[in-house]
Amino acid sequence: MGAVLPYRDINVHSSPSHYAFSSPSSPSAPTLVVDRPSGDLRLHDGKLLGSKRVSSIAGILGIIKLRLDKYAIVITKAQPMGRIKGHMIYKVAATEFLPLRERPLHDPDEDHYLTLLKTLLKTAPLYFSYSFDITNTFQRQAHVDPATPLWKRADDRFFWNRFVQSDLIDFRGGLNSGYGHRHSAGQQPDVDPYILPVMFGMMEIKNTSIKGTPLTFILITRRSRLRAGTRYFSRGIDENGNVSNFNETEQSIILNDSASGGMGGFAGNAPQNGAAGRNAAKEVQVLAYVQTRGSVPVYWAEINTLKYTPKLQIRGVEGAVSAAKKHFGEQISLYGDNWLVNLVNQKGREQRVKEAYEQMVEMLVSSPVGNVEGDQVTSEKFHVVEPHQAQTAFDRLHYIYFDFHNETKGLRWDRAKLLMDKLEEPVIKNGYFRGVDMPGDTGRIEVRRHQTAVVRTNCMDCLDRTNVVQSMLGRYILSRMLIDLGILRDGENAQDDQAFEFLFRNIWADNADVVSKSYSGTGALKTDFTRTGNRTKAGALQDLQNSVTRYFRNNFADGPRQDAFDLFLGTYLPSDSGIGSRLLFADRRPLFIQSIPYILAASIFFIFVGSLTRPASEATILPLRVVMFLSIVMAAACGYFIWTNGTLFVSLSSVIPHFFLVRLC
Numbered sequence: 001m002g003a004v005l006p007y008r009d010i011n012v013h014s015s016p017s018h019y020a021f022s023s024p025s026s027p028s029a030p031t032l033v034v035d036r037p038s039g040d041l042r043l044h045d046g047k048l049l050g051s052k053r054v055s056s057i058a059g060i061l062g063i064i065k066l067r068l069d070k071y072a073i074v075i076t077k078a079q080p081m082g083r084i085k086g087h088m089i090y091k092v093a094a095t096e097f098l099p100l101r102e103r104p105l106h107d108p109d110e111d112h113y114l115t116l117l118k119t120l121l122k123t124a125p126l127y128f129s130y131s132f133d134i135t136n137t138f139q140r141q142a143h144v145d146p147a148t149p150l151w152k153r154a155d156d157r158f159f160w161n162r163f164v165q166s167d168l169i170d171f172r173g174g175l176n177s178g179y180g181h182r183h184s185a186g187q188q189p190d191v192d193p194y195i196l197p198v199m200f201g202m203m204e205i206k207n208t209s210i211k212g213t214p215l216t217f218i219l220i221t222r223r224s225r226l227r228a229g230t231r232y233f234s235r236g237i238d239e240n241g242n243v244s245n246f247n248e249t250e251q252s253i254i255l256n257d258s259a260s261g262g263m264g265g266f267a268g269n270a271p272q273n274g275a276a277g278r279n280a281a282k283e284v285q286v287l288a289y290v291q292t293r294g295s296v297p298v299y300w301a302e303i304n305t306l307k308y309t310p311k312l313q314i315r316g317v318e319g320a321v322s323a324a325k326k327h328f329g330e331q332i333s334l335y336g337d338n339w340l341v342n343l344v345n346q347k348g349r350e351q352r353v354k355e356a357y358e359q360m361v362e363m364l365v366s367s368p369v370g371n372v373e374g375d376q377v378t379s380e381k382f383h384v385v386e387p388h389q390a391q392t393a394f395d396r397l398h399y400i401y402f403d404f405h406n407e408t409k410g411l412r413w414d415r416a417k418l419l420m421d422k423l424e425e426p427v428i429k430n431g432y433f434r435g436v437d438m439p440g441d442t443g444r445i446e447v448r449r450h451q452t453a454v455v456r457t458n459c460m461d462c463l464d465r466t467n468v469v470q471s472m473l474g475r476y477i478l479s480r481m482l483i484d485l486g487i488l489r490d491g492e493n494a495q496d497d498q499a500f501e502f503l504f505r506n507i508w509a510d511n512a513d514v515v516s517k518s519y520s521g522t523g524a525l526k527t528d529f530t531r532t533g534n535r536t537k538a539g540a541l542q543d544l545q546n547s548v549t550r551y552f553r554n555n556f557a558d559g560p561r562q563d564a565f566d567l568f569l570g571t572y573l574p575s576d577s578g579i580g581s582r583l584l585f586a587d588r589r590p591l592f593i594q595s596i597p598y599i600l601a602a603s604i605f606f607i608f609v610g611s612l613t614r615p616a617s618e619a620t621i622l623p624l625r626v627v628m629f630l631s632i633v634m635a636a637a638c639g640y641f642i643w644t645n646g647t648l649f650v651s652l653s654s655v656i657p658h659f660f661l662v663r664l665c
Helices: 108-123 166-172 189-194 317-335 348-364 404-408 413-430 464-485 498-520 527-532 537-556 558-568 591-612 618-644
Strands: 010-015 018-022 031-035 041-044 052-057 059-065 070-084 087-099 126-128 199-210 213-223 247-255 285-293 300-303 311-314 337-342 368-373 382-387 397-402 433-437 445-449 453-458
Touching: 041 166, 041 189, 052 070, 059 166, 070 108, 070 126, 070 199, 087 108, 087 199, 108 558, 166 189, 199 498, 213 498, 247 464, 285 317, 285 464, 311 348, 317 337, 317 348, 317 453, 337 348, 337 413, 348 368, 348 382, 348 397, 397 413, 404 413, 404 464, 413 453, 413 464, 453 464, 464 498, 464 527, 498 527, 498 537, 527 537, 537 558, 591 618
Parallel strands: 285 453, 337 397, 337 453
Antiparallel strands: 010 018, 010 052, 018 031, 031 041, 059 070, 070 087, 087 126, 126 199, 199 213, 213 247, 247 285, 285 433, 300 311, 368 382, 382 397, 433 445
16 A cells, blocks of 8 residues: 655635635545635535635645634745655745635734734745655654655654644544534544645755765754744743754765656656666665754743843752653653763853753763863863663763863864764764665665664754754764765765865755754854854854844844744634733833833934034023933933843743743743
């Protein structure tokens, strides 16, 4: 039995009573009908009368209920990004919201919800494939049944539209939807092709060569939908063991894959099953290495107060042990041994985060043995925590602290390789995934080697320092792969091929920018080192610009971004109670507080105008000076009040006002 795959081409028909979705390439398949305005789902055999064709779409992203109405979210444009073993990968380029009410009701909150969601979907890096599971690593794919419907194979952590697909998934299973609408009873397997899993993250696929050997180089970063959010609204761990800014990055090379050349549209006729056009005399080989990143797994937060460095709060480590056990229990079951690389500073405000992490690891492992190694740069270059002997599952945790900032200060970025020297032995020992495609078009992989451990890297944001270390580790393991394949000799490195090294550096720098924009709102810092191998003055100026932009975005724009994540991922469910009586997004601060920024702006304006105005006569000098003096006093008073009461003026989440405070506790 072949795999059940999503439809590549879907026509949308509309009538006052329903939307109908059907695939012209599968005329015998049932039509999916969404009744208006209830949102009830049903399947219909044959053509529906009385509806007109609206458009062709690339897929159904999902269905979401807001305050007044339900909306079907459809993908109207998809951009081809490249092929993996012949399977085309797409990026969501445009979406559309189809209201279920024939005459949509307007409400300030409803309009604001729609604006938040549309802005998120317009800027989010969302990817999908009709025939390849991009939410799972090659190693995990090798152990699932390829005949299972694509959405059932998807890794729940990276199935980003899982919540908005709930109505379809519930209908498929014969269950009622989360909103209480009655669906048809019984399993509905014909719904499977309408359910399209989408991944949030980064994807680059390049057909290239190293030392004259052609190969496909792939870098995929998958961002978890669990505890997703923005930089200062999402830190640390939650009670379910989910950490903020968790990303899984997989670097892969594929050899002898002649099916992965060229591009095509989402409804094209190019071969998609990965079998056509291959050289049967050579095995299609896949080699892949996975790394992870995620926030320090304790209860901690940073509170925006308009200061450049927010106020840091950490709850007692003992209270987070249960959550940390859930987190690392899952990580160990998924990846094997975890090498925990911590890059935060050992002094200053970050010291408390470092110490909390080390306390947590010492509580989890049996009979922890610590080893501190220093040098002339710092007294604590490395701090390693290992179990004395393996007794429990958590003894598969291996903690390594590296004083990144001290060791690399003065633009000595080459000293980051000291960490690679420390990791070299476990990385070689635990290896990487290697598999070959089985003969025939089965979709199955013969596993030749497993990756049995993962390096989990973090800094404060899991962005800039983490990016440098992950790209360094990616380069090292790539050279090991090529040596094992016989493409390189012992002692040679992938970076010896200058053309490939340029490609490699830029792909990893692009990855850093995507991960950073998703979390902090700007591109990553230190990408000049990732792109060129050197720290430059131009790169330092770019970092300054990004740091200033981060400050303003994190203080004045992240509230709406967090609201959009919470809406799309189902963290917040809009209520239809009290419509028209209480607007959710209304500013409820006292009028005096609201007016202070405007008074400050007016005072600065008067100061600016007064300083440029030349009095016409001596009689006008005194009034002008009085106005200037009062404006200066008013500006100083307003500025001082804003600075000392910063939390009143930063952008906070509106849909879940208490959410930010809960995360501090």
